[in-house]
Amino acid sequence: MAEKRETPQLDELEKGPWPSFVTQIKRAGEKNAMADDLLGLLEKSYEDKVGHWKHGGIVGVKGYGGGVIGRYTDMPEEFPNISEFHTVRVAQPSGWFYTTDMLRDICDVWEERGSGLTNMHGSTGDIILLGTHTDQLQPIFDDISDKGFDLGGSGSDLRSPSCCVGPGRCEHACYDTLDMCYDLTNEYQDEIHRPMWPYKFKFKMSGCANDCVAAQARADCSIIGTWRDSIIIDQDEVKKYAEAGLDIQMDVCHRCPTHCLTYDKDTQELTVNAEECSRCMHCINVMGKAIKQGKEKGATIMIGAKSTIVKSAFMSWVVVPFMKMEPPYTEFKEMMDRIWDWWDENGKTRERIGELIYRLGMGEFLRATGIPAVPQMVYRPRANPYVFWQKDEIEE
16 A cells, blocks of 8 residues: 555544544545545645545346446546546345345445445435445445345435334334335336436335434435324323423423323323324333323325435435235335326426425325325415316216
8 A cells, every 4th residue: 555645634533522434434444445545635626625426327236237336436546546436335134134144245345346435324225335336336336145135226216215113122113114125126127217207206215203214305205104093192101201200291291292192190190182193203202101102003104205306305205104014014005196297298397296295286286196185284374365166076
């Protein structure tokens, strides 16, 4: 390896109490020329205040349109080892459960054929292998396939579905997020590997409204576990919380977003107005032994979250307040087929499903996909008193 690089600006990022990615790249650079050149390019970017990367066209492996992201530097003469620096996405297991042997297999392949640098995990959820040359892409795919892995999604396709740990470790999961993630990944292999849509589409599955994978803010389709009946309250446990010093009125009732809980200090009993409950999980989080979710469990289906692209960042819209989530998830899949058909027919290039709904209107979306309108779709009562009806909605 060449003599040690001078990186005064990157060195600043190693100061302080927290681990630094710069330290990790330096360690990789001691035995990998790609990682060492990456340090130099990043320092150059900090000096010039310009990113020296460019998106360099289409690269991939045989039979796949997704899974590989082409990256090139605009300074190949100065940094020849990263003239090509392609990223490979590897589909993750449901809930990110790995064995150490599996992880070592991936790292062995990557140290041999790439930069040795990884991102565990990217915002999509995949294993991200950062930086390799074009001639190594097919051998990398062949190697990881032999070990039981597959590429994830990239480009205008279905990105690799991801989910929270669900029933694997969490008592709050209202449906089996692990099974559904695995099922959807297998069901939609063509959609994951062969870009065919206006732009990307993401499934994210959270077992409850705590939403540990931030689906409501990031996924085109968020599947959030919930229940349809009332929460279950154990009054004996409520008394124990009160006697232990918990201020139930202030910390539970007052912070309930719909104020559906009532606490009687004299009797130390907690009651709920189930019709007003939004199933937000706050009371359960605070009083987990005293309050349980209802017995009729399923999921709320939400559409349209994304970061800024054509329009600004969007949060999800509720489209189905409650749907049972049981294998083989036929009702959900049939709904998604209708949604994708409408998006594919009407979407512009690089227009996410949420942006299309915003452009054409929720009413047009619901009529085209056969989803009934429900009050949960409305954020607040309309201020405009003028209501316009579609012709086919007017009775003769």
